[in-house]
Amino acid sequence: MRQHASLLMACAMLAGCASLKHQQREASEGDLHLSGRLSVQVAGVAGGKASGGNGAFELSGQPTAGQLELSTPLGSLVARAVWRDGDVRLQTPEDERRFDDLDALTREMLGEAIPVAALFDWLQGKPWSQAAHTAQGTGFEQLGWQIDLSHFGEGLIVATRKAEPAVTLKARIDKT
Template sequence: MKRRAATWLAAGLVLAGCATAPPPGAAPPGALRAGRLVVKVAEGDQGSRSHSAAFELQGDETTGRLRLLGPLGTQVAQAEWGPQGVQLDDGQGRRHFPDLTTLAREALGEPLPLAALLHWLAGRPWPGAPHEPSAQGFVQLGWAVDLSRWADAATLQAERLDPPGVSVRARLDPAP
């Protein structure tokens, strides 16, 4: 249960960029954002793990809070981050991580390009690495980022091209 909650939190923290650069017509920076998240991690011959959760996010990549909610709206886990690092409360205790990248690596067992993902979720490539345009969006850091549903449905799909496969799909609820 602890690993599952941490996995959700790591995946959800990917969404931190949504608060800093929401899709057109969305809430201003720092405003409370909500939506759904699906994360799939391939496990070789054993298939894959796939999880989905609702989330509430407030803040930006430097300071913020993320809550993950179960099907009935109950809190599964919460993370808060700032200059002192990341605090994770998964219902079974509070743990500290030095940064979001460490939390993601420990929870998912795979590193995620969180700095890049923050920009991807704003609908643009990360300026810290080269990218190549594609028919659906762009390819950067070994990930195919599909933005074909970003403008109309605030939905992003990012898939790692090299094994093991990891995909992240996020859909933001319309801003109030």
């Protein structure tokens, strides 16, 4: 799993890496569209090597049906996650794979499971309505993640999971 995530991140560093074509998702009522820069760092476990990477992202749709595209810092699209009605797919320039759920897909894509359903709300600076949360300082804790909103006015959200392996996700949202 981490090898595939590392491969995606390595592609993000190579200008000549093959890429997908950007694909607009057909919008539905209530859809969200966010774009910006994303950084994911996964700490090493028991002396293992840490992994991570960064690039641009476009998140559209809803927790039940949506799309997440990841691009290199130079703009080449290296991965697209698409989900709807129990169909969860990851498209890369090399192939397309199906997954049981979004957790399995993000584990493959980013090295660890990221709660995408909650991410839709977190990136808007609010707790996900489908799970309990605790207010803390300039943010909140939810689903085992600490969400720091101290720089939300500047478009920066930092989500940290302390459980091993520790994961830090930083998203800078483009202003529209």
